Amino acid sequence: MDRMPGWADAILVPLISLLLAAFLSALVIIGIGESPVAAFKLMVDGALMRSAGWGYTLYYATNFIFTGLAVAVAFHARMFNIGGEGQAMIGGLGVALVCLYIPWPHWSLALLGSAVGASLFGAAWALIPAYLQAKRGSHIVITTIMFNFIAAALLNYVLVNVLRPVGAMDPATAKFPDATHLPTFQDMFSTAADPMFRGAPANVTFFLAVIACVLVWLLIWRTRLGYEIRALGHSEPAARYAGISPVRTVVIAMLISGGLAGLMSVNTTQGEAERLILNSIEGAGFIGIAVALMGRNHPLGVFLAAILFGFLYQGGAELALWTTIPRELIVVIQALVILFTGALDNMVRMPLERIFLSFRRRKS
Amino acid sequence: MTLMHKFLATAAALSLSAGAAAAEPALIFDLGGKFDKSFNEAAFTGAKRWADETGGTFREIELQSEAQREQALRRFAENGNDPIIMTGFAFGNVLGEVAPDYPDTKFAIIDMVVDAPNVRSVVFNEHEGSYLVGMMAAMASESDTVGFIGGMDIPLIRKFACGYVQGVKAVKPDATVIQNMTGTTPAAWNDPVKGSELTKSQISQGADVIYAAAGGTGVGVLQTAADEGILSIGVDSNQNYMHPGKILTSMTKRVDNAVYDAMEAGADIETGIYVMGVGNEGVGYAMDEFNADLVSADMQATVDEAAAKIGSGELMVHDYMSDNACPVE
Structure with a gap:
């Protein structure tokens, strides 16, 4: 057997990639005259040491879990779905229609309804x-990437011409009725004596x-x-030989993927803004690709990677608030993590594999 | 003993800096970013002028995502920043929800009215400034046809257009005003190519003065107008310098003054609706060495007279947003 042990593949490789990204980010921060240690401390303090910080970290993570799972499911069938962005946008339209035009008696039913709406619209896209x-x-x-643009144009048209309340300036729908308000972490975990997650957008969608x-x-x-999806992903001729219909499997895998991407809109649209706005997705569909790559297309990995990216987003906001690091450089730092954990994966994996193999050879 | 001294000094310095931080104002830029050559940048200019003149410091943030609107407001409020100033109507909904949670903090929002006891809502009488440049356009026009190019088609920009048309008609009741909007989405604020095409189209219809109220799109309008040898009118900041001798004037909207005033007032800022019009130099038209040859003394006298009348309340310019309708076309 010429492979690394599973733990090294799942934990060691991402960890080393992260350390490399952190090292380069530190150089960037030193380059503009700030202290990387202070910056890192600020990110950790702001994102993980306060309950409101966790509220934001988990809010972003919720988005990334959905889009990460969407990419992962498609990837098991060797489909590279980079249309999560558009599918989530159209999913948002589903959420808005469900919330605005159906009189829901209680948020729990509204959540079910909007989840169905979001996933149906996302899957349709x-x-x-x-x-x-x-x-x-x-x-x-x-x-899929072309459909992202079509989705943006369609949403534009619908928001500007159909759903915008008369006289409003923002291209956005009216606010959803109060009955559709999803409980936030603040509603769920705060007590009068001890306010938790104050103002943070994390909600039951998590x-x-x-x-x-x-x-x-x-x-x-x-x-x-699932077996059919994986079999098709590994080898189409073999899957065909085993009686698996490639057409059916590809379409079903993509429908599930689109539905999952659409679901993230429940979080941003019903959970946070409580109305449909033009740019509610803000690139989460693309972050989902990095999340899935880093999480090795396994739900647990996707979950952990999503938390990491949530931390990066919230930590980045803290940097923007309290330091003079410009927002473009914060994006650079986030991009370095994506680059190392996603695109440059083999750069770490291959040398590591060689090291493990040489150890094994010496032993034998 | 010396060690003790050092500790005490550090503690004192810390408490001092904490005290200073508590009174720091904060400025939140909208998603367009700080250096957009227009609205946000004007706000930054005002804040910088305040900082340079008073030696004070201020906190600032450029937003990256929609969720950060509320976050930035809350974090600055919890940090003790006062007042907290934000640019753009997109903050309206969020501020309405956040402001009641921090009754001891003052907020200032530009271009939007938020009804809360601790909020200053700064609104500009853009229709008055547009009226003045409309008069000027009518006087400068030889073909009796002038143009208007708006950015995104929202009530605010129709307010610009309506004031402009009223100004034109006040001087030449028979003049034609060609109106175009660049688009219906925020992308319309930054589409200089389309601005240029609309300009060419209006020129072919006979327009010889064109007013651009379109953010970054206006750059294309001013450029094409200059290339084609007709006059144009800038907006928001004084844009006369961009094409000397080719830009008739600019309708100035002093966002920088609004930010400066709010920072100057500090935590004692007066709340409520704060209207910046012709009367208190919140809006106006720009005169400098770049357009001195284009504007005759007669024209200036006529416009100044109208400005004085608007300031005193003798002349009422209709505000499109008061009833979503314009009395003239």
Whole structure:
């Protein structure tokens, strides 16, 4: 066997990548005359040492869990779905329609309704690229990324011309009715004596994301459909030989993927803004790719990677608030982490593999 | 003993700096970013002028995401920053929810009215300034056809357009005003290419003075107007310098003054609706060495007379946003 042990693959490689990214980020921060130690402390303090900080970290993480799972599911069928952004946008439209036009008696029912709406709309947006890939062989990367632009234009049109309240300046819908307000962590965990998560946007959708992680794990590794998806991903001729329909499997995997991406809109649209705004996704669909890569397409890995990226986002906000590090450089720091954990994965993996193998050879 | 001294001195310095930090004002820029050559940058200019003149310091943040609006407001308020100033109507909803949680902190929002006891809502009478430059456009026009190019089609920009048309008609009741909006989404604020095309189209219809109220899109309007040899009118900041001798004037909206005033007032800032119009030099038209040859003494006298009348309340310019309608076309 010429492979690394599983723990090294799952933990050591991302860890070393992270350390490299942190080292380069430190150089960047030194370069503009700030202290990297102070900056890191500020990020940790702001994101992890206060309950409100956790509230933001988990809010961002919720988005990234959904989009990360979306990319992961498609990836098991060797589909590279980079249309999470557009699918989430259209999912937001589903949330808005469900919240605005159905009189919900209670938030729990509204949450179910909007989750269904979001996933149906998101899945529908993934359907056409999926069909084109399965039937016509149009490359999924090209079609999904083009659908991102179509989604943005469509949302633009709908918000400006259809859903915008008369006289309002923002291209956004009216505020959702109070009955659809999802309990935030503040509502759930605060007591009069001890206010927790004050003002933070993390809400009950986070638990929905955790449930989604479990369900995706069950789907991929414990159901026949999951087996078919993985089999197709490993080898299409073999899957065909085993009687698995590639067309059906590709379309279903992409529908699940689009539905998961759409679900993130429940968090941003119903949970945070409580109205549909033009840029509610803000790149989370693309971050999902990095999250899935870093999490090795496993729900647990996606969960942990999403928390890490949530930390980076919230920590970055703290840096912007209390230091003079300009926002462009904060994006550079976030991008370095993506670069090392996602794109430059083999740079760490291959030398590490060689080291492990040489150890093993010496032993034998 | 010396060690003790050092400790005490450090403690004193710390408490001093903490005290100073408590009175620091804070400025929050909208997603457009600090250096947008227009609205946010004007706010930054005002804050910087205040800092240079008083030696004070202020906190600032450029937002990266929608969720940060509320976060920045709360974090600055909890840090004791006072007043907290924000630019743009997009903060309206969030501020309405956050302000009641921090009754001891003062907030100032520009271009939006938020009804809370601790908020100063700074609004500008853009229609008055637009009226003045409209008069000037009518007087400078030889074809009796002038143009208006707006950015995003929102009531605020229609307010600009309506004031402008009223000004034109006040001088030449038969003049034609061609109106175009660049788009219906925020992208319309930064589309100089489309601005340039709209300018060419208006020129082909006979316009010889064009007023651009379109943020970054206006750069394309001013450029094309200068290239084609007609006059244009800038907006927000004094843009006369961009094409000397080709820009008739600029409708100035003194966002910098609004920010400066708020920082100057500090924690004692008066709350409520704060209107900046022609009367208190919140809006106006720009005169400098770059357009001195374009504006005759007669024109200036006529416009100044109208400005005085608006200031005294004798002349009322209709505000589009008061009833979402414009009496003239």
